Amino acid sequence: MTVQSAIRRHGALERVLAAHSWVVYVFFYAPIIVLVVFSFNDGRQVSIWQGASLRWYRQMLQDDALMSALRNSIIVAVVSTLVSTALGTATALALERFRFRGQRVYDGLLYLPIIVPEVTLAAMMLVFFIQAFDYIGRLTGSTPNLSLTTIILSHICFNISFVTVVVRARLAGLDPSLEEAAADLYASRWQAFRRVTLPLIMPGVLGGALLALTMSLDDVVTTSFVSGPGSTTLPVYVFGLVKKGVTPVINAVSALMLLASMALVFSSLLAQRGGSAAKARQRKKEKKA
Amino acid sequence: MAGKRRALSETDAPVTPDLERSAIRAESRRGFLLALPGYAYLVIFFAVPMLIIFVYSFGTRTATGKTLLGEWNLDSYQRLFNHFVLGILWRSLALALATTVISLLVAYPFAYYIATRGPRLRGLLMVLVMVPFWTNFLVRTYAWRLILGRNGPLAAVLGFIGVNEPRLLFTNAGILIGLVYGHLPFMVLPLYASIERLDWSLVEAARDLYANGWKAFRKVTLPLSMAGVVGGTILTFIPAFGAYIEPELLGGAQTMMLGSFIQKQYYAVSDWPFGSALSFVIMALMLVGTIIYFRRGGRTA
Numbered sequence: 080m081t082v083q084s085a086i087r088r089h090g091a092l093e094r095v096l097a098a099h100s101w102v103v104y105v106f107f108y109a110p111i112i113v114l115v116v117f118s119f120n121d122g123r124q125v126s127i128w129q130g131a132s133l134r135w136y137r138q139m140l141q142d143d144a145l146m147s148a149l150r151n152s153i154i155v156a157v158v159s160t161l162v163s164t165a166l167g168t169a170t171a172l173a174l175e176r177f178r179f180r181g182q183r184v185y186d187g188l189l190y191l192p193i194i195v196p197e198v199t200l201a202a203m204m205l206v207f208f209i210q211a212f213d214y215i216g217r218l219t220g221s222t223p224n225l226s227l228t229t230i231i232l233s234h235i236c237f238n239i240s241f242v243t244v245v246v247r248a249r250l251a252g253l254d255p256s257l258e259e260a261a262a263d264l265y266a267s268r269w270q271a272f273r274r275v276t277l278p279l280i281m282p283g284v285l286g287g288a289l290l291a292l293t294m295s296l297d298d299v300v301t302t303s304f305v306s307g308p309g310s311t312t313l314p315v316y317v318f319g320l321v322k323k324g325v326t327p328v329i330n331a332v333s334a335l336m337l338l339a340s341m342a343l344v345f346s347s348l349l350a351q352r353g354g355s356a357a358k359a360r361q362r363k364k365e366k367k368a
Numbered sequence: 369m370a371g372k373r374r375a376l377s378e379t380d381a382p383v384t385p386d387l388e389r390s391a392i393r394a395e396s397r398r399g400f401l402l403a404l405p406g407y408a409y410l411v412i413f414f415a416v417p418m419l420i421i422f423v424y425s426f427g428t429r430t431a432t433g434k435t436l437l438g439e440w441n442l443d444s445y446q447r448l449f450n451h452f453v454l455g456i457l458w459r460s461l462a463l464a465l466a467t468t469v470i471s472l473l474v475a476y477p478f479a480y481y482i483a484t485r486g487p488r489l490r491g492l493l494m495v496l497v498m499v500p501f502w503t504n505f506l507v508r509t510y511a512w513r514l515i516l517g518r519n520g521p522l523a524a525v526l527g528f529i530g531v532n533e534p535r536l537l538f539t540n541a542g543i544l545i546g547l548v549y550g551h552l553p554f555m556v557l558p559l560y561a562s563i564e565r566l567d568w569s570l571v572e573a574a575r576d577l578y579a580n581g582w583k584a585f586r587k588v589t590l591p592l593s594m595a596g597v598v599g600g601t602i603l604t605f606i607p608a609f610g611a612y613i614e615p616e617l618l619g620g621a622q623t624m625m626l627g628s629f630i631q632k633q634y635y636a637v638s639d640w641p642f643g644s645a646l647s648f649v650i651m652a653l654m655l656v657g658t659i660i661y662f663r664r665g666g667r668t669a
Contacts, residue, residue: 322616
């Protein structure tokens with residue numbers, strides 16, 4: 080007896096569950112749709128419809144501060160993603176494939192940046208940088224300032240954890256006999272990694288990198304604590320605009336941000352599908368052999 | 369073939385305990401070196417900052433808003449018991465709990481429905497959950513400000529069916545809507561994962577033994593999906609408790625939550641020792657709570 084037939088015994092319950100799920104999906108998507116619709120609103124009022132126009136998109140493109148915030152966001156996201164993906168992947172390999180001293184402590188330390196509330200992490204970063212800069216200033220005579228660098232350093236901190244968790248999950252589900260087979264065939268450790276392990280964990284690495292990219296592009300709290308003058312990122316800039324008083328330009332920016340993040344998700348889904356297709360191909364080959 | 373090679377090498381050079389130990393040591397060193405860059409990074413940029421705010425929490429705020437280190441005291445910790453601070457703590461706790469309970473009640477039947485579809489539809493339905501989850505959080509919260517705003521879309525819909533819109537924006541209810549919206553996917557994902565791999569033959573067995581639907585659910589399905597309930601609760605409660613964006617955008621002056629209160633200590637009032645004490649206590653509470661909850665959840669699951 081299958082799951083479906085077990086549940087179909089209760090036609091009414093089934094219908095209630097279906098209706099409930101539809102309502103949840105409406106709840107998930109309504110804000111996104113409302114936002115996109117209102118970004119084309121002609122009026123000055125942000126949430127009262129007054130006809131369609133592209134004027135807020137045009138005005139957005141002329142906002143220099145906004146464009147520079149966008150540029151900063153991209154720099155921060157790309158650099159922090161590259162560094163944290165490299166460090167996180169190495170960490171996942173070390174924790175999953177080796178036994179070494181201090182491993183348990185590291186394992187615990189890794190989960191902390193995920194568990195700790197965001198504001199706490201932000202406060203820690205701010206106090207740390209100010210204290211460190213004060214120390215550097217006394218030592219060298221010139222005190223550094225909060226800048227894009229401090230934002231990047233903070234983002235790497237929480238992203239290492241996210242990348243490690245994702246890559247580790249992938250490694251844990253991997254059959255170690257494949258790597259052993261490579262070793263038995265006299266592959267060096269590096270060759271076994273390059274030719275066997277890395278291709279197999281690639282979907283995990285890409286998934287982790289995408290998560291890191293999203294986290295970095297999304298972050299408001301930590302970034303607003305450690306950004307200096309002139310180093311605002313897009314979300315922090317938008318957050319400031321919203322707090323100051325809402326202008327319809329925000330709707331246009333927000334709609335574009337939504338669009339960009341959706342494009343990212345879909346490309347990652349495609350990449351993962353590519354990954355599982357490669358796996359299926361491999362399986363087929365194994366069967367043939 | 370592998371076995372043969374091992375057997376050969378064993379006869380060629382018997383592995384002495386000494387050799388084996390040094391091989392293990394080399395292996396351990398290799399693992400450590402691989403982990404070192406990430407490890408060092410987290411020690412410098414996470415463990416040390418944690419230590420620093422712990423030290424700061426015993427410092428003194430001078431009249432100009434600078435922090436004086438050296439005259440250590442417990443003033444900041446004593447001020448945690450001030451009734452204004454306790455009020456904010458209480459509101460944050462209540463809103464986070466409400467968020468978790470509502471999310472659980474909404475997400476369980478939802479995840480159950482998805483997990484009991486055919487494999488293809490299931491995948492598609494989960495992608496539809498993931499898309500809003502991955503899109504920009506700030507922007508999605510901001511959208512609620514539009515929806516709940518005066519004369520906004522919600523008021524229009526409610527007016528159409530003849531209901532006056534209750535005031536939601538800038539109230540606790542507004543924050544709660546934003547919190548549930550933002551954290552619902554965190555509840556759905558672990559629940560879905562645990563319901564999807566549930567052994568349905570056990571539910572069938574219960575039904576065959578004449579348990580009614582509700583009883584079968586309570587005695588079999590729910591306990592078997594407990595891991596998802598525990599995971600989802602933690603993933604929802606922790607970020608909701610420290611939430612910053614939702615209360616800032618959807619709440620008002622009367623509905624301050626902990627996140628905003630801590631932020632104020634660093635910016636508006638520059639009371640770093642007090643901000644540090646608050647941050648540290650919350651972090652400790654979260655950690656201890658998570659460990660206890662996981663231990664107990666692990667036992668019941």
